[in-house]
Amino acid sequence: MFKLAINGVEKTVKSHPGDILTWPIVNKAMDEAILEVLRAGNMSGTDITRRFEREYADWHGMTYGLGCNNGTAALHCAMYGIGIGQGDEIICPSITYWASCMPVLSLGGKIVFADIDPETLCIDPDDMERRITPRTKAVVVVHYCGRPADMDRIMPIARKHNLKVIEDVSHAHGAIYKGKMVGTFGDVAGFSLMSSKSFAIGEGGIMLTNDKETYDRAVILGHYERHTEITTEYLKAGAGLPWGGYKYRMHQMSSAVGLEQLKKYPAEIAEIDKAMNYFWDLLEGVSGVRPHRPAQGSDISMGGWYHPLAHYRPEELGGLSVTRFCEALEAEGVPSRPGCNEALHRHPLFSTIDVYNQGKPINAMETSFGRQEDMSLPVAEGIQSRIFTVPWFKHYSSDVIEEYAAAMRKVVMNYEELLSDDHGNPEGSGGWSLSFKS
Numbered sequence: 001m002f003k004l005a006i007n008g009v010e011k012t013v014k015s016h017p018g019d020i021l022t023w024p025i026v027n028k029a030m031d032e033a034i035l036e037v038l039r040a041g042n043m044s045g046t047d048i049t050r051r052f053e054r055e056y057a058d059w060h061g062m063t064y065g066l067g068c069n070n071g072t073a074a075l076h077c078a079m080y081g082i083g084i085g086q087g088d089e090i091i092c093p094s095i096t097y098w099a100s101c102m103p104v105l106s107l108g109g110k111i112v113f114a115d116i117d118p119e120t121l122c123i124d125p126d127d128m129e130r131r132i133t134p135r136t137k138a139v140v141v142v143h144y145c146g147r148p149a150d151m152d153r154i155m156p157i158a159r160k161h162n163l164k165v166i167e168d169v170s171h172a173h174g175a176i177y178k179g180k181m182v183g184t185f186g187d188v189a190g191f192s193l194m195s196s197k198s199f200a201i202g203e204g205g206i207m208l209t210n211d212k213e214t215y216d217r218a219v220i221l222g223h224y225e226r227h228t229e230i231t232t233e234y235l236k237a238g239a240g241l242p243w244g245g246y247k248y249r250m251h252q253m254s255s256a257v258g259l260e261q262l263k264k265y266p267a268e269i270a271e272i273d274k275a276m277n278y279f280w281d282l283l284e285g286v287s288g289v290r291p292h293r294p295a296q297g298s299d300i301s302m303g304g305w306y307h308p309l310a311h312y313r314p315e316e317l318g319g320l321s322v323t324r325f326c327e328a329l330e331a332e333g334v335p336s337r338p339g340c341n342e343a344l345h346r347h348p349l350f351s352t353i354d355v356y357n358q359g360k361p362i363n364a365m366e367t368s369f370g371r372q373e374d375m376s377l378p379v380a381e382g383i384q385s386r387i388f389t390v391p392w393f394k395h396y397s398s399d400v401i402e403e404y405a406a407a408m409r410k411v412v413m414n415y416e417e418l419l420s421d422d423h424g425n426p427e428g429s430g431g432w433s434l435s436f437k438s
């Protein structure tokens with residue numbers, strides 16, 4: 001007698017999820033804010049964006065905020081802001097979205113990938129330290145899928161080697177690490193604010209820093225309309241035209257939505273936190289699956305639980321592949337997908353593709369570590385078979401969450417039913433970006 005829906009039994013999740021998985025959460029005030037911008041013909045101004053920047057920076061206790069048209073641009077500004085240029089190396093975790101590091105290529109910089117910590121999925125501080133050479137200028141820290149990186153280890157290593165720290169906070173807006181908000185530890189932080197992220201305002205991004213020179217350099221790169229406000233002497237002579245030729249102004253429909261989002265965001269992530277923690281508490285002690293969250297009762301919190309992940313332990317379930325496990329979950333009515341971001345160092349872009357007609361590939365053999373695809377980053381390379389996506393609950397509806405947890409528990413309890421039809425994980429089961437149907 002089969003017990004699992006994938007084998008023909010009725011599925012566990014019977015209730016309609018309602019709006020529990022719907023994202024982003026849009027209210028009337030956001031609608032009105034957008035119409036106001038539209039009707040005033042004020043899409044390309046900076047007055048609303050400046051108000052948003054001020055409030056977003058104040059929320060973090062930071063001095064300068066610079067709104068950008070997306071998170072990729074905010075990170076490009078951050079990299080130029082701290083002075084990365086020709087031949088400089090930055091160290092970036094291999095498991096992340098490409099925009100954490102790739103903007104550096106147009107600055108003439110090189111990317112050296114580092115491995116991730118198998119528990120946090122953020123940069124492994126020891127491997128990061130091994131990748132430091134005299135050419136290293138900065139490290140990029142990504143607080144991956146809502147979870148803060150190990151800043152207590154990372155910051156002293158960076159400071160000891162005189163490196164700048166760029167925080168990519170595109171996955172963890174509002175996360176707290178030991179009493180302090182992420183995005184406030186390093187020299188500069190970049191945030192994506194696009195629609196699928198926790199702090200969702202449309203296409204948009206923001207850079208935060210406490211350093212005026214960093215801010216001014218970011219302004220000279222991509223914000224020509226603010227050049228008269230630059231106070232850093234050596235930049236003033238070149239004001240008027242954007243250095244590098246970029247235009248990164250934020251659309252004011254986005255910043256208008258951002259001002260409204262700031263009002264409701266803390267309450268939203270508190271409810272998400274309650275819902276997600278409830279889900280995982282119900283699964284305490286279940287074999288094969290573990291939450292990707294900080295230890296309960298610690299002073300580290302998830303920032304909105306963007307793209308929530310579960311650790312998967314096939315060795316506890318008779319070697320069952322995560323792909324087959326997720327198929328069974330889907331059949332029970334639980335949206336889930338194996339894997340996360342693919343390991344970037346394996347992409348041919350960094351080893352064999354001649355993007356800039358230089359007669360040699362990007363990074364070529366020129367980083368201190370040679371061809372990127374020859375690097376050995378064992379955790380990053382093995383992670384796709386040990387991770388899957390779980391539903392992102394935006395509301396604390398305990399009865400619905402209980403149904404989802406019961407479905408997960410049922411699949412674990414009956415995993416043996418799945419072993420005979422397990423075809424394993426396909427090659428490249430992650431993706432170059434995280435997209436997920438809910």
Ligand SMILES: *Cc1c(COP(=O)(O)O)cnc(C)c1O
Pocket residue numbers: 070071072073075096097099100142168170171191192193194204205
């Ligand atoms: C989404 C994302 C970005 C880029 O942001 P966009 O707004 O999409 O340009 C950068 N880093 C990470 C980790 C991201 O997930």
